Amino acid sequence: MSEMSENSVKQAIEMRLQEILNPDFLKVEDVSWQHAGHAGARPGGQSHFEVTIASNSLAKLSRVAAHRAVNQALAELLAGPIHALQITIKRD
Amino acid sequence: MLEDKIKERIGHNIASDDVVLFMKGTPVFPQCGFSAAVVGVLSHLGIKFSGVNVLDDDEIREGIKAYSDWPTIPQLYVKGEFIGGCDIIREMYETGELMEMLNTHGIDVNPQPMQA
Numbered sequence: 470m471s472e473m474s475e476n477s478v479k480q481a482i483e484m485r486l487q488e489i490l491n492p493d494f495l496k497v498e499d500v501s502w503q504h505a506g507h508a509g510a511r512p513g514g515q516s517h518f519e520v521t522i523a524s525n526s527l528a529k530l531s532r533v534a535a536h537r538a539v540n541q542a543l544a545e546l547l548a549g550p551i552h553a554l555q556i557t558i559k560r561d
Numbered sequence: 562m563l564e565d566k567i568k569e570r571i572g573h574n575i576a577s578d579d580v581v582l583f584m585k586g587t588p589v590f591p592q593c594g595f596s597a598a599v600v601g602v603l604s605h606l607g608i609k610f611s612g613v614n615v616l617d618d619d620e621i622r623e624g625i626k627a628y629s630d631w632p633t634i635p636q637l638y639v640k641g642e643f644i645g646g647c648d649i650i651r652e653m654y655e656t657g658e659l660m661e662m663l664n665t666h667g668i669d670v671n672p673q674p675m676q677a
Contacts, residue, residue, distance in 0.1 A: 532653075
């Protein structure tokens with residue numbers, strides 16, 4: 470990826486999750502600044518993310534299966550710009 | 562596709578102990594905050610476990626992701642069963658499910674007193 474605007478990875482994550490999991494709640498945060506200077510961190514950030522998501526399709530799944538569904542939705546990004554991804558599945 | 566040879570090596574690692582953590586660094590010197598967090602939970606519960614340092618071995622580092630169908634490290638196995646990564650272990654610890662799961666698997670748990 471040669472050109473990366475400031476929020477492009479975050480936006481790509483949001484788009485994929487909206488599209489595939491149709492969430493009732495979705496929050497994506499770029500937390501790269503927390504990891505600045507360590508392995509996997511890039512100068513421009515956009516490497517470490519936190520996803521908090523609530524969706525009917527995820528609520529029915531076990532923890533491992535729900536995380537796999539999120540990871541699968543983001544597979545291309547995980548193979549590319551995302552170095553670390555924290556996932557919280559909200560259930561009520 | 563995961564080569565049989567690598568699959569076999571990973572299977573051997575998983576079978577080497579009741580509780581096995583694939584991690585970055587070693588239990589004594591974790592080299593990633595997420596690996597360190599899981600080591601912290603396991604140590605706090607006084608659980609005996611083996612760490613597999615994926616940074617030492619590219620075959621295992623990439624292989625374990627395909628093997629577990631899980632794209633990130635750390636990964637915890639208990640009696641050969643994939644339990645999850647850092648977020649799941651933390652969540653299960655907080656809700657008490659981790660203790661429950663370890664008990665049903667017959668793993669000795671000796672919670673350590675909180676350090677000041």
